Amino acid sequence: MKYDVAVIGGGPAGLAAAIKANNEGASVLLIEREARLGGILKQCIHDGFGVVRFGQKLSGPEYADRFIQELRRTNVQVSLLSFVTRTVKRDEGYDITYVSAQGVNTVHCGKIVLATGCRERTRNAIGIHGDRCAGIYTAGAAQNLVNILGAMPGKKVVILGSGDIGLIMARRLTLEGAKVEGVYEAKPTPGGLTRNIHQCLKDFDIPLHLSATVTRVFGSTRLEAVEISDVDERMRPIAGTQRIVECDCLVLAVGLIPENELARDLGVELDPATKGAIVDQNCQTMTEGIYACGNALHVNDLVDYVSESGEIAGAAASHGGKRKLKPITPQGKLLYVVPQRLDVNAPIDNVVMYFRVSCELADQRLTVTAGDETVFTKVYSKLLPPEMERIAVNFDKAHTLDDFTIRLEDK
Amino acid sequence: MNFDKIVKRVKKQFGTDVAVREDERSVFLSGECDNWADIVAIGKMFVTEGKHVVNDIALKGYLCKPERLPQLQDDALDGGDWDVVIIGGGISGCAVARELTRYKLRILLVEKHSDVARGASGANNGMVHAGIDLKRPCLKLKYGVAGNAIYGDVCRELGVDFRRSGQYVIFDSKLIRFLAKGTVKRATKHGIPGVRIIGKKEIAEAEPRVKDFAVGALYAPSTGYVSPYQLTIAYAENAVQNGATVSLDTAVVGMETADGKVTLVKTNRGTVSARCVVNCAGVFADKVAEMAGDRYFSIHPRRGTDLMLDPKAEGTPVQTISMGPTLKSVSKFGSGSTKGGGVIRTADGNYLLGPDAVEIPDREDTSTNSQSFDNVFGKHSQVCPTLRRGDVIAYFSGVRAPTYEEDFIIERSAKVSNLVHVAGIQSPGITAAPAFAKDVAGIVADYLVSVGIAVLPNENFDPIRPRPVRTRELDDESRDKLIKQDPDFGKIVCRCEQISLGEIKRAVNNPLGVATVDGVKRRVRAGMGRCQGGFCMPIVADVIAREKGVDITEVTKDDGGSNIVIGRIKEVRQ
Structure with a gap:
């Protein structure tokens, strides 16, 4: 079989990319490894999805369903329970081999859109030591147990990490009758959105302990207790601050990393700051014909932006032409900026850019320049690490299409 | 004296x-x-x-934690009458059980954990040692060299991956390289094949990571790599295939002796009688000896920690490499410093860093700590400076079971005539087990014959334990064919290691009856990749529940009591 575009991953990014590519006239294959479309949204039964896009607070499955319904009205071919095992570059396009319950299948496609989402950091990635007992789960695994399998991972819970999933799980487990002893965060500021701090912790009287982390776990069969230590500004445990908190479950919400196994296999150049691919404004990677979007590209705060980047990638993958790439150089206090390149051969009148900062900042000015011309500027009274910022920049007015920078500095 | x-x-x-x-x-x-x-x-x-x-x-002041015992209490084994009772389901016990099934005997192996290979056999780096570090003839050397020689055959029979890719001990000074000639001579004398010193050029070609500082290396081509727990499992499964009984969650809690013999073995699942008892109890071998009134050695637990690296990390080496002695430590050359440790490419293609060696009072304390982590990383990453701490995706500890004499004890007791000790088994225990298990089976058979019990060959003995299917290794055509036969082999559950539902179902329904999440992990590696089970653990737990017809609340991570979940939602009350 031959397709113009193969989208790998049927979560919010992949759904949006497949629909958009189809609507732009491409023949599309959507490959999803699970039995149902929707990705991680399937287990996100809380609300708050779609505020930007639909002006409504939907649950994860509801948000996904809007796209799934739309997908049904397209000609997109969907292959479920399908796992890509190999991608091979051909003279024109790529061969993709995947396994499914039907067997091993190889298809040819012109372009590939990687919408493979992200994965969670684990206990080992953050150096928790101690016993090897049951009861220690990543937030995503705990969420799967509760929301999909209807089972409780514990009844006296400690949550490490104040990222959004950690906060959501604190509320979810409380609603199911568990006692959440506290949410611990090694950083001095919360990792999740402010609205979640209020709606998930404050409303339920769940304490949030900043600059503190779990340093050891105890338990012969199931978890019995954890050791908490305060940490210094470099997040190293401070001796003498250890205390023991009894619990039967530790939920880890200690960060997400873009899933880029396939990107690596394809030799796609990655950005060490985002851990996702380096892309231009059309989400095309530095490897011709390979696009990346959603959380595989960089970890987003809102699903609405995940869908947006999926649409950008899907639209671009169904067209595409010869590129002329120029770097966009981040300067100042930016953690990262996406896209990292600008294709000056493609439309540049509405370039969507996302950025994050690494620490809380007040009274900042963001400036985007081309040569020595300023093409965009915006003042922020407050910038928070958990909140991704989005801007749309018109580069059309610039006289020189080179030396692009994006700079964040004190106002 | x-x-x-x-x-x-x-x-x-x-x-x-x-x-x-x-x-x-x-x-x-x-x-x-x-x-x-x-x-x-x-x-x-x-x-x-x-x-x-x-x-x-x-x-002084140390309160020894009580030994971990199974929660299970029943009388499933009560009144059983066995020719041989083997205590302990590590590599020793399982290999001895399998070798004994060559005879027509009633064999019971008891293991207190819910799976085999739960002690040191499941928590080491899987190196099949050449034996280059052993200075003097001893049982370790005898069985280590003999075991290494037959490893390929044993692993072929048992369907376990084994890769004999050698090891390189790296030298950064010419003097050391010169002094290593003594090690080569000794190795040759000890019958270790092919050990030689290679020069700067050859080592740089074999392992580019060390080319900046290596002036040469000691190369031992017979060093190999195996998954120690998969080999242990394979031995146990083959033993069961050939008629042995493996009883898990079964701890020996006492013995009765009469006339210088063990007559009864008491467990939490009932009391059994035995003609012959084999003590393969690892860190508890001295305690088991004591139960039989035969305490003549001590085990001092020695913990080792290994770090597992992301196989896709960029700075990993091609070979197994370790740093040889430096000028400072030259006086210690050959004293064990060149053994095992280093950056090890495992049989699964992963990389392990380690181990260290820390004497601890608690025989079951397999907890990890940051000090060991730092020591292991600091010491063993020297040979491969491109490695980064962030490359570590997992770490684990195991507790070795050495005696003070630091050699194996493999003998029939001088005091309790029907008790055979396989004790003090530590590195190179994984290497030596295939060889000493044959001898132990011989000791048991000879003893049984000597007391008038007929020991006949088991005509149905089948040495072959089929290798489990691994779909990711198949070419497209064979994989397609397999999926057409059973579509479950086309449904990938563990995305990091690419393990299919079919493989997981087979692992759940294994011959030992181990239906735990970690049991599946040990058998087919589901959950062993970079996400460490974050995605697949709930699915594996669900598959176990469905396959075994139990509720998910009954599924455990490992031993009884390690339930994955504590109940159903809507049922918890604070």
Whole structure:
């Protein structure tokens, strides 16, 4: 079989990319490894999805369903329970081999859109030591147990990490009758959105302990207790601050990393700051014909932006032409900026850019320049690490299409 | 022998008063000391040719944690009558069980955990040693060299991956490289094949990561790599295939003896009688000996920590490499410093860094700590400076079971005639087990014959244990064919290691009846990749529940009590 575009991953990014590519006239294959479309949204039964896009607070499955319904009205071919095992570059396009319950299948496609989402950091990635007992789960695994399998991972819970999933799980487990002893965060500021701090912790009287982390776990069969230590500004445990908190479950919400196994296999150049691919404004990677979007590209705060980047990638993958790439150089206090390149051969009148900062900042000015011309500027009274910022920049007015920078500095 | 001098030296060095008593087999020490490392050091000072050390020096103020025992209490085994009862389901016990099934005997293996390979056999780096570090003839050397030689055959029979890709001990000085000639000579004398010194050019070609500082290396081509727990599982499964019984969650809690023989073995699942008992109890081997009234050696637990690296990390080497002695440590050359440790490419293609060696009082303390992590990374990453701490995706500890003499004890007891000890099995235990298991089976058979029990060959013995299917290794055509036969082999559950539902179902329905999340992980690697089970653990738990017809609340991670979940939602009350 031959397709113009193969989208790998049927979560919010992949759904949006497949629909958009189809609507732009491409023949599309959507490959999803699970039995149902929707990705991680399937287990996100809380609300708050779609505020930007639909002006409504939907649950994860509801948000996904809007796209799934739309997908049904397209000609997109969907292959479920399908796992890509190999991608091979051909003279024109790529061969993709995947396994499914039907067997091993190889298809040819012109372009590939990687919408493979992200994965969670684990206990080992953050150096928790101690016993090897049951009861220690990543937030995503705990969420799967509760929301999909209807089972409780514990009844006296400690949550490490104040990222959004950690906060959501604190509320979810409380609603199911568990006692959440506290949410611990090694950083001095919360990792999740402010609205979640209020709606998930404050409303339920769940304490949030900043600059503190779990340093050891105890338990012969199931978890019995954890050791908490305060940490210094470099997040190293401070001796003498250890205390023991009894619990039967530790939920880890200690960060997400873009899933880029396939990107690596394809030799796609990655950005060490985002851990996702380096892309231009059309989400095309530095490897011709390979696009990346959603959380595989960089970890987003809102699903609405995940869908947006999926649409950008899907639209671009169904067209595409010869590129002329120029770097966009981040300067100042930016953690990262996406896209990292600008294709000056493609439309540049509405370039969507996302950025994050690494620490809380007040009274900042963001400036985007081309040569020595300023093409965009915006003042922020407050910038928070958990909140991704989005801007749309018109580069059309610039006289020189080179030396692009994006700079964040004190106002 | 007169130990006064040593007693005085101990007093001077450690400030400890040691009382010494000896009999024909052992030197018994007693006293009190406030430092565990000192107690072990003192024990070693009393090692003399031809005698074992039983070290009863107590650690002041130390409250030994009670031994972990299965929660299960039933009488499933009660009244059983066995020709051989093997205590312990590590590599030793499982290999001995399998070798004994060559005879027509009633064999029971008891293991207190819910799976085999739960002790040191499941928590080591899987190196099949060449034996280059052993200086003098001893059982470790005898069985290590013999075991290494037959490893390929054994693994082929048992369907376990084995890769003989050698090891390189890297030298950064020409003097050391010159001195290593002595090691080559010794290795040759000990019958270790192919050991040689290679020069700067050859090592740089074999392992580009060391080219900046290596002036040469000691190359031991016979060193190999195996998954130690998969081999242990394979031995146990083959034993079961050939008629042995493996009873898990079964701890020996006592014994009865009469006329210098063990008559009854008491467990939490009932009391059984045995013609012959084989002690393969690892870190508890001395305790089991004591139960039989035959305590003549001590096990001092020694913990080792290994770090597992992301196989896709960029700085990993091609070969197994370790740093040889440096000029500073030259006097210690050959004293064990060149053994095992280093950056190890495992049989699964992963990389392990380690191990270290820490004497600890608690035999079951397999917890990890940041100190060991730092030591292991600091020491073993020297040979491969491109490795980064962030490349570590997992770490684990195992507890070795050495005696003070630091050699294996493989013999029938001099005092309890139907008790065979397979004790003090530590590195290179994984290497040696295939060889000594054959000898142990011989010792048992000879004993049974000597007391008038007919030991006939088992005509149905089948040495082949089929290798489990691994779909990711198949070419497209074979994979497609398999999926057409059973669509479950096309449904990938563990995305990191690419393990299909079909493989997981087979692992759940294994011959030992182990239906735990970690049991599946040990058998097919589901959950062993970079996400460490974050995605697939709930699915594996669900598959176990469905396959076994139980509720997910009953599914455990490992031993009884390690339930994955504590109940259903809507049922918890604070």
